[in-house]
Amino acid sequence: MSTAYLHDLAAAPPEDRLQRLISAPEDQWFDRKSARIAPKDLARALVAFSNAEGGTVVIGIRDGAFDADLLSPEKENAIRQTAVDFTLPPVRMEISQIALDNGRSVLRLDIPPSEHVHETISGEVYLRVGDESKKLTYAQRRELDYDRGSSHFEHEPVHEITLGDLVPEEFARYRSVIGATADDATALRARSLLRRDGTLTQAAALLFAEHPQEWLPQAFVRVTRFSDDSPGTGSRQNMESGKDERFEGPIPRIIDSAAACVESWMPHRRALGTSGKFSDQPIVPTDAWLEGLVNAVVHRSYSMAGDHIRVNIFPSRIEIESPGRFPGLADPTRPLDIARYARNPRIARVCSDLGITQERGEGIRRIFEEMRLVGLADPEYHQTGGSVQLSLTTLSRLSAEQQESLPRGAEEILSILRLHGRPLGTGDIVEESGRSRPWVRARLEELRASGVVHWDGRSARDPRAVWSLPS
Template sequence: MRTSCHDQGDESRRLSYTQRREFEFDRGGVPFDGTLVQPPVEDLDSRQTEKYRNLIGAASVQKMLEARDLVSRADKLTVAAWMLFAERPQSLFPSAHVRVLQYSGSERGVGARMNLLEGRDIRCEGSIPEQIEKASHTIAQWMPRVEALAPDGKFRSRPIIPHDAWLEGLVNAVLHRSYSMAGDHIRVEIFANRVEIESPGRFPGLVDPNNPLKISRYARNPRIVRVCSDLGISRELGEGIRRIFEEMRAKGLTDPVYQQSSGSVRLVLSSANALPQEVLNKLPKQAVGVLDAMRLENRPLGTGEIVSLTGLTRPTVLRHLRRLQDTGIIIWEGQSQSDPRASWRLL
């Protein structure tokens, strides 16, 4: 059997056939979503193709498919066309679906100790837009909620993970998963204290998952991404990971964690506070509001900018900033008290 090796830093590891094929798709040439499938154009779901045809103003379904490189010159459909517009793409790609599970605690458990809740294991099938819609509806319904202090000073119910954070993670998983890796599907696992989203396929090349904010824009499935951008499901801006971080930080939660195995990437979104609870308990409500404003901006800010963001008076903002500084959460950087470029920065 033919094998090959792939350099990883100072290491070389032997690649399996599946891994070698993935590496070749990622390295260049025709992406997997541009390869061809056997079903004819007539087998696509006319309801979905007509909706998209009208959206982009194509004269016909054929013209629409040609405009997005979803069909070959010989009128053969691409994988992308089938995944996006077939009534049930799983007839050719059985593992191309999203599985949503919910557990009763913070661990999966095994055997008789399995913590999976009854009726909380569903598979969301259909076209890619339908999978995302079904899965997001289910996740929103099943997401645990907590009572938390709102900006108006009242306790209100909120999901443990911000909606936009897990939704961005779900969309990224569906759009960028490896559809050439048969036998595995996307899993969204909901626990009492976190959400985990795992999808087949590694990050491209030698990307370091420990530094996800430095991952450059990459589309494993460019045809799928383009159509989903037209549909308003995603944006071709390469900002998905950054947006997840911003949503988590805005709510004062710990940063997202990416874990990469030999054949998949897992995103972990934890409901744990970025600061220890004993520290939060000592901070005035308005000080936490100042901290949240700085997290949301995620850049060094001048005192005047923080005043504008929070709506508090300058003396009040300064008092809270010094309190946060004493706690070791932020730092002041400047040459002197009158330095116009002085700023406050999160540690």
């Protein structure tokens, strides 16, 4: 569900609101609960949202139907006291009602991200990941305690600017997507971007100030292109003349400008596209490097002075290096197993509002999928003492021996299997390629003999047999 969805509800007729709430998918920032829920069970969701990026819980919907009529005054009062009675330290939340038709309503609980690690009174710690509240192990909880300190920075006050210093068009866009109708201060508080004393936070400045680099000089992206796969040093440096740009300003503007630069400087190669035809393709899929760039800007450690994001473009690879190590909850050697964790939850939430980021924590997984879709090697993450580097190369997923043994027309078959991302029957591949069945069958058998594709079936005549790529 879009993070602006609940704001759109206010403009919807009351008779339409219930159906919208029922049909909206649960995600990183939205959950539905029945009015029957016990406060101790509700506490798990409150803890999970608070430990992650904040979110909203709507109470009064069960199995796709309204059940808030079960909210007696006693039950509603118990729900309002859940944070105090069942979470440690008590989770902050705002409680309101969403008016429906015929005088009905449901409860709405808004939970902001916290600078602390919260647990239930039974000592369990949860983290919101996608549409689940995941229970953390003891070791993960310790790492969360450690990592939580970095999220303090984006909530620190910035005394150098006021509301009048925000970029009008950027802030207007934000107000529009969250459906803000009240004053600017209220719109900022909706995402915890304004402190209780009325001071703007570092997150607000980074997102909307004209030039946050005045007090955070490290908050920029540098894009550089090299003529050789080795950057070289000194007089042997291979940086191309005029191909070194620095991008500053608010975060949305930095991402747009840096992305346009990378796209214009990206080397191309003649390759088979997902359409099955040869054409000029960027050496690395656009969606892969763009996801990497966005992740770097949104999740970098802005508290690390003296370091910035670097995007280095080489003839056969792209490297994106971002200040700040992976959070302790993440194992960089197993990037696909990394659970969603935002170092800057307020920045991440607003960037999702603005359509800059995905909502379900699929950034790393999407980079892998895009690289695999065109047959390139998996992304590589390297962690140094103070940064994370993502490397996207033009190396094939196939070994040199496999590439050497590929039969003519094999890339066409492989492209179809990559595009679908699931096992396909011979008939499916025949239909997609427009080739004859004997030709497709012959290519598939050759690929199978080379170990490039797998066949899964009970017998040679099994109509349900399928072909797939190795994982």
